[in-house]
Amino acid sequence: MIDWQSLMKEEVTGKNNDILLPEDDWRQEAACSLCELYYTQYRTQRGYGSAQRIDLRPGSDFNRFMDSHMRPLGDHEVWEALFPNLESATSAGAIDEALHLLADSKLVDRVYSGDIITVSKIVNNIRKKRAKFLDNL
Numbered sequence: 001m002i003d004w005q006s007l008m009k010e011e012v013t014g015k016n017n018d019i020l021l022p023e024d025d026w027r028q029e030a031a032c033s034l035c036e037l038y039y040t041q042y043r044t045q046r047g048y049g050s051a052q053r054i055d056l057r058p059g060s061d062f063n064r065f066m067d068s069h070m071r072p073l074g075d076h077e078v079w080e081a082l083f084p085n086l087e088s089a090t091s092a093g094a095i096d097e098a099l100h101l102l103a104d105s106k107l108v109d110r111v112y113s114g115d116i117i118t119v120s121k122i123v124n125n126i127r128k129k130r131a132k133f134l135d136n137l
Contacts, residue, residue, distance in 0.1 A: 030089035030098075031079045035070045037099050038108070072111050076119050078102075081126040088133035101126055 036054060039062055054062050073079065082098040083089040102108065105122045 026086055026089050027079055027083045030083050039065055069108050069112055081123045084130055084134050
Protein backbone atom coordinates (compact mmCIF):
# COMPACT_ATOMS: atom_id res chain seq x y z
CA MET A 1 0.00 0.00 0.00
CA ILE A 2 1.27 3.50 -0.87
CA ASP A 3 1.69 5.99 1.95
CA TRP A 4 0.32 9.08 0.20
CA GLN A 5 0.80 11.37 3.19
CA SER A 6 4.55 10.76 3.33
CA LEU A 7 4.86 11.16 -0.45
CA MET A 8 3.07 14.51 -0.36
CA LYS A 9 5.19 15.63 2.58
CA GLU A 10 8.38 14.71 0.70
CA GLU A 11 7.20 16.56 -2.37
CA VAL A 12 6.52 19.73 -0.40
CA THR A 13 9.84 19.65 1.40
CA GLY A 14 11.69 18.74 -1.78
CA LYS A 15 13.57 15.70 -0.45
CA ASN A 16 13.12 13.64 -3.62
CA ASN A 17 14.01 16.14 -6.30
CA ASP A 18 15.37 19.21 -4.46
CA ILE A 19 12.62 21.37 -5.97
CA LEU A 20 10.83 23.54 -3.48
CA LEU A 21 7.25 24.35 -4.33
CA PRO A 22 6.48 28.04 -4.09
CA GLU A 23 4.31 28.85 -1.11
CA ASP A 24 2.33 31.50 -2.92
CA ASP A 25 1.57 29.41 -6.01
CA TRP A 26 -2.13 29.92 -5.29
CA ARG A 27 -1.58 33.67 -5.45
CA GLN A 28 0.06 33.42 -8.87
CA GLU A 29 -2.75 31.23 -10.15
CA ALA A 30 -5.37 33.71 -8.93
CA ALA A 31 -3.38 36.57 -10.47
CA CYS A 32 -3.28 34.79 -13.84
CA SER A 33 -7.02 34.16 -13.69
CA LEU A 34 -7.63 37.79 -12.85
CA CYS A 35 -5.38 38.87 -15.74
CA GLU A 36 -7.34 36.73 -18.18
CA LEU A 37 -10.62 38.22 -16.94
CA TYR A 38 -9.21 41.72 -17.18
CA TYR A 39 -7.88 41.06 -20.69
CA THR A 40 -11.26 39.70 -21.78
CA GLN A 41 -12.95 42.88 -20.58
CA TYR A 42 -10.25 44.99 -22.24
CA ARG A 43 -10.71 43.16 -25.54
CA THR A 44 -14.52 43.46 -25.35
CA GLN A 45 -14.30 47.21 -24.76
CA ARG A 46 -11.96 47.61 -27.71
CA GLY A 47 -14.44 45.81 -29.97
CA TYR A 48 -12.27 42.78 -30.70
CA GLY A 49 -15.05 40.40 -29.76
CA SER A 50 -15.42 38.29 -26.68
CA ALA A 51 -16.49 35.09 -28.38
CA GLN A 52 -12.96 34.20 -29.46
CA ARG A 53 -10.60 32.28 -27.25
CA ILE A 54 -7.55 33.93 -25.80
CA ASP A 55 -4.48 33.19 -27.91
CA LEU A 56 -1.80 31.89 -25.52
CA ARG A 57 0.92 31.36 -28.13
CA PRO A 58 4.22 33.20 -27.66
CA GLY A 59 4.11 36.65 -29.19
CA SER A 60 0.32 36.84 -29.17
CA ASP A 61 -1.61 39.95 -28.25
CA PHE A 62 -2.45 38.44 -24.86
CA ASN A 63 1.23 37.79 -24.02
CA ARG A 64 2.22 41.30 -25.09
CA PHE A 65 -0.61 42.70 -22.94
CA MET A 66 0.60 40.63 -19.98
CA ASP A 67 4.20 41.77 -20.38
CA SER A 68 3.41 45.44 -20.82
CA HIS A 69 0.44 45.96 -18.50
CA MET A 70 -0.03 43.13 -15.99
CA ARG A 71 3.46 41.91 -15.03
CA PRO A 72 4.55 45.33 -13.68
CA LEU A 73 1.77 45.06 -11.08
CA GLY A 74 3.87 42.46 -9.26
CA ASP A 75 6.63 45.05 -8.74
CA HIS A 76 4.20 47.19 -6.73
CA GLU A 77 2.88 44.28 -4.60
CA VAL A 78 -0.59 44.54 -6.10
CA TRP A 79 -1.11 40.78 -6.07
CA GLU A 80 -0.23 40.56 -2.38
CA ALA A 81 -2.72 43.34 -1.66
CA LEU A 82 -5.50 41.77 -3.72
CA PHE A 83 -4.92 38.24 -2.41
CA PRO A 84 -3.70 38.46 1.21
CA ASN A 85 -4.47 34.78 1.95
CA LEU A 86 -5.71 31.59 0.35
CA GLU A 87 -9.38 32.35 1.06
CA SER A 88 -9.19 35.59 -0.90
CA ALA A 89 -7.85 33.71 -3.94
CA THR A 90 -10.21 30.74 -3.99
CA SER A 91 -13.62 32.33 -3.61
CA ALA A 92 -15.39 33.43 -6.80
CA GLY A 93 -16.85 36.44 -5.01
CA ALA A 94 -13.43 37.50 -3.78
CA ILE A 95 -11.91 37.22 -7.26
CA ASP A 96 -14.82 39.22 -8.68
CA GLU A 97 -14.27 41.89 -6.04
CA ALA A 98 -10.54 41.95 -6.85
CA LEU A 99 -11.35 42.41 -10.54
CA HIS A 100 -13.62 45.35 -9.72
CA LEU A 101 -10.99 46.91 -7.45
CA LEU A 102 -8.43 46.58 -10.21
CA ALA A 103 -10.73 48.03 -12.88
CA ASP A 104 -12.40 50.78 -10.82
CA SER A 105 -9.11 52.19 -9.57
CA LYS A 106 -7.60 52.17 -13.09
CA LEU A 107 -4.53 50.74 -11.41
CA VAL A 108 -3.22 49.05 -14.55
CA ASP A 109 -3.24 52.34 -16.44
CA ARG A 110 -1.56 54.18 -13.58
CA VAL A 111 1.23 51.60 -13.31
CA TYR A 112 1.69 51.68 -17.09
CA SER A 113 1.94 55.49 -17.09
CA GLY A 114 4.42 55.49 -14.18
CA ASP A 115 2.32 57.32 -11.57
CA ILE A 116 4.04 55.58 -8.65
CA ILE A 117 2.75 57.83 -5.85
CA THR A 118 -0.89 57.27 -6.78
CA VAL A 119 -0.21 53.55 -7.28
CA SER A 120 1.18 53.19 -3.75
CA LYS A 121 -1.86 55.03 -2.31
CA ILE A 122 -4.26 52.80 -4.25
CA VAL A 123 -2.41 49.64 -3.15
CA ASN A 124 -2.63 50.75 0.50
CA ASN A 125 -6.37 51.37 0.10
CA ILE A 126 -6.81 47.95 -1.51
CA ARG A 127 -4.99 46.38 1.45
CA LYS A 128 -7.45 48.06 3.80
CA LYS A 129 -10.45 46.86 1.80
CA ARG A 130 -9.14 43.31 1.52
CA ALA A 131 -8.22 43.09 5.22
CA LYS A 132 -11.60 41.52 5.85
CA PHE A 133 -10.14 38.25 4.52
CA LEU A 134 -7.41 38.42 7.15
CA ASP A 135 -10.02 38.81 9.89
CA ASN A 136 -11.60 35.45 8.97
CA LEU A 137 -8.53 33.46 9.99
